[in-house]
Amino acid sequence: PAQSPLHTALVGNIEPSDMEDGQIALPNLAPYLTFNPQVILYSAQPATKRLVLQAINRSIREIIEPVVERSVAIAAVSTRELVAKDFAMESDENKMRKAAHLMAQNLAGSLAMVTCKEPLRLTLMTNLRNILLSNGLADNLVEQAVHLTVSDNLDLVCAVIEKAAMEKVTLEVDECLLAAYTNRKKHREQRPGQPFYDLDVLSASRFPGSLPEPLRTKPDGLQAGQLRVYEDFARISRVAPPPAGTATGATGSAGGPPLMNPVANYPNAAAGYAGAVVGGMMPDTNAAALDFENASGMQPSAMAAMYHQHQQQQQQQQQQQQQVSVHQILDR
Amino acid sequence: MDEEKVYTMVLDLLNPALRDQALLDLSKIREQYEDLALVLWYSYGVMSVLLQEIVSAYPLLTPPTLSTVASNRVCNALALLQCVANHNETRTLFLHAHMPLYLYPFLNTSCKTRPFEYLRLTSLGVIGALVKNDNPEVITFLLSTEIIPLCLRIMETGSELSKTVAIFIVQKILMDETGLYYICQTYERFYAVATVLNNMVNQLVETQAMRLLKHVIRCYLRLSDNPRAREALRQCLPEPLRDATFQQVLKDDITTKRCHSQLLHNLADGMH
Numbered sequence: 089p090a091q092s093p094l095h096t097a098l099v100g101n102i103e104p105s106d107m108e109d110g111q112i113a114l115p116n117l118a119p120y121l122t123f124n125p126q127v128i129l130y131s132a133q134p135a136t137k138r139l140v141l142q143a144i145n146r147s148i149r150e151i152i153e154p155v156v157e158r159s160v161a162i163a164a165v166s167t168r169e170l171v172a173k174d175f176a177m178e179s180d181e182n183k184m185r186k187a188a189h190l191m192a193q194n195l196a197g198s199l200a201m202v203t204c205k206e207p208l209r210l211t212l213m214t215n216l217r218n219i220l221l222s223n224g225l226a227d228n229l230v231e232q233a234v235h236l237t238v239s240d241n242l243d244l245v246c247a248v249i250e251k252a253a254m255e256k257v258t259l260e261v262d263e264c265l266l267a268a269y270t271n272r273k274k275h276r277e278q279r280p281g282q283p284f285y286d287l288d289v290l291s292a293s294r295f296p297g298s299l300p301e302p303l304r305t306k307p308d309g310l311q312a313g314q315l316r317v318y319e320d321f322a323r324i325s326r327v328a329p330p331p332a333g334t335a336t337g338a339t340g341s342a343g344g345p346p347l348m349n350p351v352a353n354y355p356n357a358a359a360g361y362a363g364a365v366v367g368g369m370m371p372d373t374n375a376a377a378l379d380f381e382n383a384s385g386m387q388p389s390a391m392a393a394m395y396h397q398h399q400q401q402q403q404q405q406q407q408q409q410q411q412v413s414v415h416q417i418l419d420r
Numbered sequence: 421m422d423e424e425k426v427y428t429m430v431l432d433l434l435n436p437a438l439r440d441q442a443l444l445d446l447s448k449i450r451e452q453y454e455d456l457a458l459v460l461w462y463s464y465g466v467m468s469v470l471l472q473e474i475v476s477a478y479p480l481l482t483p484p485t486l487s488t489v490a491s492n493r494v495c496n497a498l499a500l501l502q503c504v505a506n507h508n509e510t511r512t513l514f515l516h517a518h519m520p521l522y523l524y525p526f527l528n529t530s531c532k533t534r535p536f537e538y539l540r541l542t543s544l545g546v547i548g549a550l551v552k553n554d555n556p557e558v559i560t561f562l563l564s565t566e567i568i569p570l571c572l573r574i575m576e577t578g579s580e581l582s583k584t585v586a587i588f589i590v591q592k593i594l595m596d597e598t599g600l601y602y603i604c605q606t607y608e609r610f611y612a613v614a615t616v617l618n619n620m621v622n623q624l625v626e627t628q629a630m631r632l633l634k635h636v637i638r639c640y641l642r643l644s645d646n647p648r649a650r651e652a653l654r655q656c657l658p659e660p661l662r663d664a665t666f667q668q669v670l671k672d673d674i675t676t677k678r679c680h681s682q683l684l685h686n687l688a689d690g691m692h
Contacts, residue, residue: 198475317465
């Protein structure tokens with residue numbers, strides 16, 4: 089993105105103490121922060137913007153390590169188990185690796201987002217308030233600045249943590265599946281053209297053999313349609329949908345998970361950074377998501393109206409049925 | 421239930437355009453086809469699809485924007501996971517893939533609207549299905565995660581039905597030796613559980629919810645098996661459980677009445 093005066097003013101302002109050894113490296117957020125023009129403090133005393141960056145970096149530091157660690161640990165295990173099961177008869181380790189990456193990145197990113205958002209909001213509020221007050225700024229000005237600045241920049245800050253989780257889990261899952269990749273490569277070299285079986289996985293179950301064809305994997309590897317399931321992980325949005333009814337209606341009518349372009353949801357300057365995050369990690373992801381949206385080609389409003397009308401009749405009834413099943417857990 | 425029909429529905433789960441309907445249909449028939457858990461687990465891609473359904477709902481949690489339609493859809497996916505959690509041949513696989521942990525963000529919500537209440541209740545149902553078969557591996561797994569604080573919070577603030585499932589989970593953890601030891605190991609843990617049970621008893625004086633009372637009494641009784649907890653309960657067992665407050669509600673439930681007497685007996689023992 090083009091460098092703003094703000095960028096020039098702030099670049100290089102990350103404190104050296106924020107970059108200790110062994111910690112997750114934080115990107116320079118200065119060019120991407122939003123300073124709301126309504127905030128009197130920023131126009132009256134532009135120097136305070138530097139304090140905002142400090143408060144944001146400190147808040148990220150306080151939260152990022154445990155959130156990333158936990159999200160990565162969970163996502164890597166789930167990915168390892170499910171990919172090993174689904175790719176037990178797939179001899180191409182590249183297909184396996186690609187699926188594992190897409191799944192692990194989405195799961196770790198989603199878990200990191202859902203875990204960090206609320207704690208991060210509270211931490212940001214506290215740190216920003218404290219740093220402004222301790223610099224002798226007036227209470228009433230500080231309150232206004234804190235609220236607007238946190239809500240303007242929360243998604244950006246969450247995206248930093250999400251990106252860290254996605255990067256770390258990619259390495260982690262490759263480590264978990266290293267033996268699986270190697271076995272496939274060896275098999276192809278030693279027995280070219282022979283079907284591949286992961287006996288560790290397949291011998292553990294009596295069941296897959298009795299499933300009908302499309303539901304089980306075949307010795308000649310996975311079909312394009314089957315691989316699509318894992319590619320779909322790249323299409324799930326990890327940020328909140330826009331508040332207005334239009335976009336939610338469109339996704340509802342598509343009948344799938346929300347398929348929005350993740351970048352589109354970041355406000356203002358954050359979009360540039362989020363684009364760098366997502367685009368840098370998975371160059372083809374956004375294009376795929378956009379293609380998919382265009383391909384559905386439905387009339388959102390009409391479809392949504394029909395869908396909702398139909399659903400509403402069933403909702404009440406279904407929620408009652410569901411509760412019966414919870415009773416059954418207890419009573420059995 | 422016709423096997424072919426089940427296979428068709430499971431296959432539809434893999435197609436994003438047919439998935440919504442397939443989730444609904446399968447959750448309706450899940451009790452009628454015994455091997456559904458096996459089909460769901462071993463069919464290519466189904467578990468990954470169900471995880472996609474779960475994480476797709478995360479952005480709707482904060483700020484709370486989960487609609488009834490979205491709640492129903494994710495709850496149908498959860499109902500299928502409940503089926504997998506419940507089956508003897510898939511339960512351990514489900515645990516080893518860390519699947520229960522994806523439900524914790526749902527349990528951690530506090531919005532009181534119906535879609536959220538329903539989401540928490542259905543998520544608790546999955547954990548309830550895991551614990552009801554008294555598998556020590558399940559208890560070890562749950563203890564190593566933050567399920568107890570999540571259950572305790574729902575026991576304080578949830579709907580009556582959610583409270584019941586949450587206390588059922590805590591009770592099942594207590595019934596396990598490791599679980600009882602874990603909860604009584606530090607005063608802070610014991611105190612957290614005892615405080616929530618105490619508040620529940622005080623609420624029960626008003627609501628007289630029999631089923632909830634039954635679980636509360638069983639939790640106290642089990643806590644009294646641990647010497648240190650027994651000692652503490654002598655001080656902090658709430659008054660309504662010491663006097664005749666619940667005599668009327670308990671009179672037709674011989675088992676619970678016996679548990680209650682046993683509890684008082686355990687606490688009285690060694691007092692003199």
